[in-house]
Amino acid sequence: MGSPGLKKARDKMVAAGVDEVAIDTFAHYYRLLEHGETGMIPESTIDPVDMEALADVEVPEDVAREALQGTAVIKLNGGLGTSMGMHRAKSLLCVRRGLSFLDIIARQVLHLREQHGATLPLIFMNSFRTSADTMAALARYETLPVEGLPLEFLQNKEPKLLAHDLSPVSWPKDPDLEWCPPGHGDLYTALRGTGLLEGLIEAGYDRVFVSNSDNLGGVPDPRIAGWFAASGAPFAIEATRRTPSDRKGGHFARRKGDGRLVLRETAQTLDADREALADLDRHRFTSTNNLWFDLRAMRDALDQREGILGLPLIRNVKTVDPGDPSTPEVIQVETAMGAAIEVFEGSRLIEVGRERFVPVKTTNDLLVLRSDVYDIGGDFVLDPTTTALPFVDLDSDHYKLVSEFDKRFPEGAPSLRKADALRVSGDWTFGRGVEVVGEVSLDATSAQRVAPGTVLKPDD
Incomplete structure (x- = not known):
């Protein structure tokens, strides 16, 4: 029994x-x-x-x-x-x-x-x-x-x-x-x-x-x-x-x-x-x-x-x-x-x-995949454009949900080919053509916008 x-x-x-x-x-x-x-x-x-x-x-x-x-x-x-x-x-x-x-x-x-x-x-x-x-x-x-x-x-x-x-x-x-x-x-x-x-x-x-x-x-x-x-x-x-x-x-x-x-x-x-x-x-x-x-x-x-x-x-x-x-x-x-x-x-x-091995478990992973870190050619296979993937850490209060994530990247993902890391604390919306170079951290206590064409560097 x-x-x-x-x-x-x-x-x-x-x-x-x-x-x-x-x-x-x-x-x-x-x-x-x-x-x-x-x-x-x-x-x-x-x-x-x-x-x-x-x-x-x-x-x-x-x-x-x-x-x-x-x-x-x-x-x-x-x-x-x-x-x-x-x-x-x-x-x-x-x-x-x-x-x-x-x-x-x-x-x-x-x-x-x-x-x-x-x-x-x-x-x-x-x-x-x-x-x-x-x-x-x-x-x-x-x-x-x-x-x-x-x-x-x-x-x-x-x-x-x-x-x-x-x-x-x-x-x-x-x-x-x-x-x-x-x-x-x-x-x-x-x-x-x-x-x-x-x-x-x-x-x-x-x-x-x-x-x-x-x-x-x-x-x-x-x-x-x-x-x-x-x-x-x-x-x-x-x-x-x-x-x-x-x-x-x-x-x-x-x-x-x-x-x-x-x-x-x-x-x-x-x-x-x-x-x-x-x-x-x-x-x-x-x-x-x-x-x-x-x-x-x-x-x-x-x-x-x-x-x-x-x-x-x-x-x-x-x-x-x-x-x-x-x-x-x-x-x-x-x-x-x-x-x-x-x-x-x-x-x-x-x-x-x-x-x-390019799993997407979080919106951090999704941002990397949507960026220019990968090319997708005629065979639709991902082709890495960098030797090492950038580390991405987006504020979960504002980016965890796909609907909120999409609102903050209305013109697409920033360029991450030259990025080592992107850490975002607070509510930031990214304009078109933003580029991240090196290791960048953004911190804000109120809603902010990264202007189109901005090149973000470590000292920004």
Whole structure:
């Protein structure tokens, strides 16, 4: 007999039409929670890891081309951008010249198809909140769908659990807040439950490239496809060097007990190990969340585990309403898709340049992406124009929400090519053609305007 809380959660998921495999997967993690599992990875159990770099790898052009022809692309597109005040798919945000993330992703893939003669299916993993908006935006790309394959599949959902007794929360004034996504580790559960995993294999595809839709650097690169195919590995992740902005983020390591590669997220790090987490010399590589896996190896692993891959638990403590800290404390049971690296013997890592990791999590990131720090050419791939990205820190009281951010850059982003850092405290509106040079700080107690054509320098 299961616990009362698990039974209530199961019944709730069944009533909502959640896939049976997803319910069984949730139950697996629920039992781990009941037994006090935290998902923590102590520093004493891991060693730093090194890896080969893409820059040092030789991939013959014919190998790269053939590998791309056997590749399908999945974009994780379930996010709403709520932290930036959005209530629709974050990928609908405008990047530049009237093009959204979705526009650029679609055009990147269409260009690669034409350039390499590859079918290269593009499939979005949407949430029930992002599906309609996303599919409407993609309707203009009539040649994007590949016959016999869907353009989207839906990630699963699960109930938020009250922290004090692990029962599913009830929130009648906004029932949507009773649910949460199971983290992007749900990718594998959803692929199996929807039948898409088997469908891709039957359609003749060998591997999948996965990346986040808010990372325009995550392009299905033929060279990496060729490297992965030639390696014979079942699973691989692109890693990049950590920078000071990654001190609080996850990193790769090797587990002492069995020698397997692991991905340790911040939520899996003990407070006593925070200093080691932040040590960029010890743990040098972070995940780009660009990953590759062999479809048959994934099917076999899921079959052997009755659909439950067994990724490490992430116990995420939040409030029912993330925007209201006074609402009840809940636990969201999550997994990270990159953690699957420890499931497969022979998994690989490869170091890539920072240009393949351009996530947009805040309006600070959005300003850099909209600026001239990147060129976007005919292949719609981001081309960095600087050797190092500028650090941007905008006053959250005035710039955190996209609607407020846009009001303060009505004529577009300033030039940041020559910038080392831009820190803005207070309410500043930027005119057209502003240029930032070096390390600039702006501070004001009342609303101010940077005049058009101004060149901001450190002594301004």
